[in-house]
Amino acid sequence: MARPIFCATHPRACSTAFERVFMTRKDLACVHEPFGDAFYYGPERMSVRYEKDEDARKASGYSESTYKTIFDRLDHEGAEGKRVFIKDILYYLVPPDQQPPRVAPSLQSVKRGIGTEKMSNGINGVNGVNGVNGVNGTHHVNGHANGVNGVNGVGKKAPFPFPTEGEPGNPTIVPRALLEKFHFTFLIRDPHSSIPSYYRCTIPPLDQLTGWNEFYPSEAGYDELRRFFDYARETGLVRDRNDGPENGIENGTENGNIMNGDAKGPEVCVIDADDLLDDPEGILRAYCQSVGLDFHPDMLNWDNEDDQERAKAAFEKWKGFHEDAIDSTDLKPRTHKKAAKSEEQWDAEWKKKYGEEAARMIRKTVDQNMADYLYLKQFALRP
Template sequence: MASYLVPPSDHATYQNAKLAPSASTSEVSNGSSNGHSNGVHKENLNNPTVLPLSTLKRFQFAFLIRHPRRAVPSYYRCCVPPLNEMTGFKYFMPNEAGYRELRVLFDYLRDESVIKHTPTAKEHATNGVNGSNGHSNGTNGSNGHGEAKPYEVCVIDADDLLDHPKEVIQTFCEMVGLEFDEGMLEWSANKGCESFDKWKGFHEDAIGSSGLRPRTVKKVRDAADERREWVQKYGEEAAAMIEKTAEENMADYEYLRQFKINI
C-alpha cells in the first residue's frame, strides 16, 4: 500500500514528506539533516516516504500492478452505491489510484539499493531498462549487522497472475526465499476473511473464491467498448472521469510493468 507511505499529490507534504510520528519523535521533515532523531539524518535527505530509510531496509518488497483500465473502474465501483455502503468510501478520488506513489517508492528503493534490477539477456541487448545498470552495487544492510545485497526487483502484473497463477507464484517464492507448495493455489471459500475486515467490500470476489486457476477466457475489448460499458453502468460523467484517471496513470503503470516477472 504505497499510498500509506508516500503523501498524495494534493497533500501539504507532497514535495516534503515528514516522518510518521510513530517512526520519529522529531517534527523535522525528511528533507532536513540536522535532527538526527530516531533515524532522521542525512540518509533521509531525499526520502519521499513517511518511514526512515533504515526501517524500509528491513523489508523485502514485492509490487503487484494492474492495468489502469481494469483497476480504476474496479475502484470506482467500490466508491458508489450499492457497494460503498459496505466499503464506507462515499466518493471517488482520482489521486487515490496509487500508481504515482508506487512508482515513487519503487524508484527510491532502487536509488538506495534496497532493491535492484538485473537486466535479462534481451534487455542487455537493448542497453538495459531505463538506466537500471548501476543500481545493483549498493547495500541494504542495517542495524549494524553487516552489509546485505539488494533484493532483486519483484514486480507482478495481475494479468500474468490470472493467466499463469502457478508459474507466477512459483517464481515469486523463488525470489523471496519461500518454498512453493501447491496448496498456495487453493483455499476454502471465506477462509481468513477476517483479515480483510478493514477493507470490507474491496475483496469480495477473492474472499468468495476457493483458489487461483488459469482463466480460460480473457476478455479482449477496445477502448470504445470499455467506455460504453462504463457509461452504461455509471453514466457519462463518471465514465469520463474513469477514463481520464486511467490515462493519467498509464505512464507510471507502463514504467513499472517493464520490470515485471516474465513467465
C-alpha cells in the first residue's frame, strides 16, 4: 500500500483550502493537523503558549496526547485500507527557537515505525513520559522535587528539552524510522501574505475564537520547514525530480494510478500557494501525479452537505483559523493574479490595518523569513 501523504507546511499557507480538495475523496483518510495536540497541550509539549493556562490545556481534550498516541492514531486511520493524507504544521515536530532536537520520550524506543509496541522507555516506562526520570518524572522537568515546573520550580516552562538524545542531523523530535514511513510534500506561501494573516488571528475580533491574544514570531514556521526540507533531500526522504531509476526509484502503476515514490523515496514536491490560487487544477494535477493519485476535476468542488459536515468536524479544534475554508464551497482560479507591491506599499497596508507598532512587528517577521521562503520557492512544482 502507498505510504501516507504528509503535506508539511507553515501557518496561513492556504493549506486548509488545499486540504479540503483531498477531503472530497472517499479513498483517502484525511487527518487535520494532529501533531499540534502534542506540541501545545500534551505532556511532551514544546510550546510555552499555554504554560500559564493549564485549564485551557485540559479543556482542549488533548492534555494527555503524546507524540506516540498521535502516531498510533495515524496507524489506525490507515488500518481500513485507505491511504492516509495528513496536513500539518511542520514546526510541531521541531523544537522552537532552533533548540537542539531530542527524541520525544514516548517515541524513544521506536525502531521499525508506526505501530511499534516495544516501549521499554515509553509512556509509562522508567524513562518515559510518566516514568521516574521522564517528562513528568520525579527528577525531571515536571517532577515534584527540583523540576522546573515542579513544586519547587522557578517558573513556567514547557517540558522541552526532553531527557533524551537527538538523532544526528535530524532536526525533528521524531525518529528517522518513523519519518521514513511518510511521503512528504511541502506547501509554502509568501510571508508578505501569511505573516499578517497569522497576526490577524491574535487580535480582535478573531482572538475571541482562537483564544490567542499574542503573536509569536517564532511560529512563522519557515525556518523549521526549510531545515526539514534540506534534511529530507540530503538524506533521501525525498529525491530531486531529475533523479531517475538509476537511484532505485521507478514510476510504476497500480490500478491505472501512477505510484511515484513508493520504492526508495518520493520526489521533491513543493507547492506555492500563489500558484495554487492562480491555477488550482493545473497545480493539483501535477501534485496528484507526484504523489501517485489520480486527479478528478470534481475534487475542486465540495458544495454538498457531507463534505461540509466532515470539514466542520475536522476543523473544530482550531476555531478562528479555518473559517474561510469551512465556509468555502470550491477552489476556483482567482480572477486576478496577486498584484505586485513595493515594500513601502506593504508597510503602508499593514500600518493602515493594524497600526504602526504591529506593522513594525510584521515587517520584521516577514524580513526574517523571506530568505527561507525564496529558497523553498525555487523547488516549486509547475503544472
